[in-house]
């Protein structure tokens with residue numbers, strides 16, 4: 001784990017041109033997986049594992065680093081800089097950095113442009129799913145990843161360490177995932193009545209708080225029996241989850257560093273998401289946890305802000321779910337899920353330009 005502060009990179013300018021159409025319709029809701037495409041030119045909305053900022057103007061969204069326009073590979077914006085550190089014991093197989101363009105990156109920018117080990121690789125083993133906040137779509141995104149991985153032939157488990165708010169009468173996250181994706185195993189480790197952070201919910205209920213190492217042991221036990229274990233947090237990254245044997249509170253970030261695995265950050269698509277996403281990625285980067293982003297709910301009628309945010313977040317994105325996915329018939333959800341996710345998450349979405357055009 002590194003304790004180095006995030007590296008500074010260059011300022012950026014945004015050049016935004018929404019798609020020319022009479023109003024976008026969002027992601028396809030009930031279609032099959034998106035078709036695979038082969039990129040023929042540098043494409044700002046092309047999904048790739050390199051995690052570099054787009055540098056070529058696009059008819060859809062163009063994000064052009066001010067000092068690097070024309071360079072094929074530049075570092076991402078400072079506020080959303082690529083996580084560069086690596087965990088001590090990663091659950092994700094290391095990926096070879098891309099040759100070619102990477103070699104042309106100036107030495108002083110390589111630190112921030114370095115691909116994480118999740119790049120161009122499938123996320124196997126233990127994968128934590130956090131969010132920029134509560135109610136951002138973590139559960140629906142977890143279900144989509146589980147569905148896509150199962151369709152790819154993996155044995156999948158989903159674990160919710162701390163489910164709060166069970167007295168609200170709402171379906172639990174485990175129930176939602178079971179209905180939508182039906183993974184082989186779904187486990188909730190502890191339930192608390194009040195809709196609060198798990199540690200607070202344990203305290204007000206007079207129940208034992210979650211023990212970090214009990215949670216670690218339960219996750220590792222499932223990892224022995226499955227190819228992919230998705231673990232959904234509660235709220236955002238630094239929500240107090242429970243207590244360590246020392247009595248100190250622990251967070252989902254602590255779970256990530258203890259397990260040494262990668263994290264998916266589910267983010268909103270609308271105004272405010274750039275700050276929340278950057279804060280979450282920076283916190284993970286400082287802890288040496290590789291991270292990628294999935295948009296929890298891409299609106300049916302995207303506005304300028306959504307296209308602007310998409311352009312900014314593309315270097316980090318490994319998926320985007322349509323708003324309304326959670327209400328789909330489970331069969332439709334399972335057939336559609338691979339079209340919302342890149343191959344890193346067992347999907348077929350490999351070109352954001354094509355995705356954006358098909359979304360309209």
Ligand SMILES: Nc1ncnc2c1ncn2[C@@H]1O[C@H](COP(=O)(O)OP(=O)(O)OP(=O)(O)O)[C@@H](O)[C@H]1O
Pocket residue numbers: 131133134135136137138139140141173233234235236296297298321322323324325326327
């Ligand atoms: N893509 C989506 N389609 C339909 N509904 C969605 C979608 N994303 C989120 N929702 C709805 O928004 C709400 C929040 O989603 P979700 O339960 O996945 O949030 P969460 O991030 O898991 O929150 P928590 O911190 O409580 O676990 C739910 O009511 C869910 O049905």
Ligand SMILES: C[C@H](N)[C@H](N)CCCCCC(=O)O
Pocket residue numbers: 134135163164165194195196197198234235236239
């Ligand atoms: C009840 C809710 N849906 C989540 N399960 C818990 C969210 C905790 C958020 C705590 C906080 O950040 O203030």
Ligand SMILES: [Mg+2]
Pocket residue numbers: 138139173232
């Ligand atoms: Mg949830």
